[in-house]
Amino acid sequence: MLRVVGDARASSAVARALVQLIERLEKAHAAEAVPDDPDALTNPNVREALRQLTARSREGALLCRIVEGALVLEGAPMLAPDAAGEPFHRSLLQRLRRIGAEAVTVREGAAPGELLTLGRLLAE
Numbered sequence: 467m468l469r470v471v472g473d474a475r476a477s478s479a480v481a482r483a484l485v486q487l488i489e490r491l492e493k494a495h496a497a498e499a500v501p502d503d504p505d506a507l508t509n510p511n512v513r514e515a516l517r518q519l520t521a522r523s524r525e526g527a528l529l530c531r532i533v534e535g536a537l538v539l540e541g542a543p544m545l546a547p548d549a550a551g552e553p554f555h556r557s558l559l560q561r562l563r564r565i566g567a568e569a570v571t572v573r574e575g576a577a578p579g580e581l582l583t584l585g586r587l588l589a590e
Contacts, residue, residue: 474542476526478552480572481539483519484528485554487585488561490515495589507582516585520578528572532562561588 494509507513531538537559538544544555562570565588572584 474540474544477528477530477539478544478555480519480522480526480528481530481558482552482554483515483522484572484581484585484588485557485561487512487515487519487581488557488589491585491589516578516582519581519585520576523572523574523576523581525574527574528570530558530562530571531569532559532567537562558588564590 490509490511494512507516529540533543536543537555544552562568570584572581
């Protein structure tokens with residue numbers, strides 16, 4: 467049984483912004499064909515996505531877990547296994563599974579460098 471704690475909307479907003487950053491990192495990487503570009507912030511799309519993620523993290527934390535195959539944000543199930551749902555929820559769930567992570571937490575007010583590192587870790 468899951469208990470709802472906190473506000474899943476804040477976690478969902480951070481999750482959406484995180485997935486956007488990951489997708490833009492992947493696009494920049496593919497376009498530039500430079501592995502692990504240390505200067506990804508020269509790409510305006512990546513810079514904007516990081517700015518948005520930083521702003522969302524100031525409004526709340528991301529508390530994300532995979533419980534019995536379901537994506538759970540702040541104790542509220544967001545996406546059951548193989549269920550239709552928000553595309554960014556599916557994307558985050560798939561990325562966490564790919565690296566074998568069962569949870570990810572972004573603290574409220576996380577530094578941009580921390581967020582960029584997390585985005586790179588979850589990017590393909």
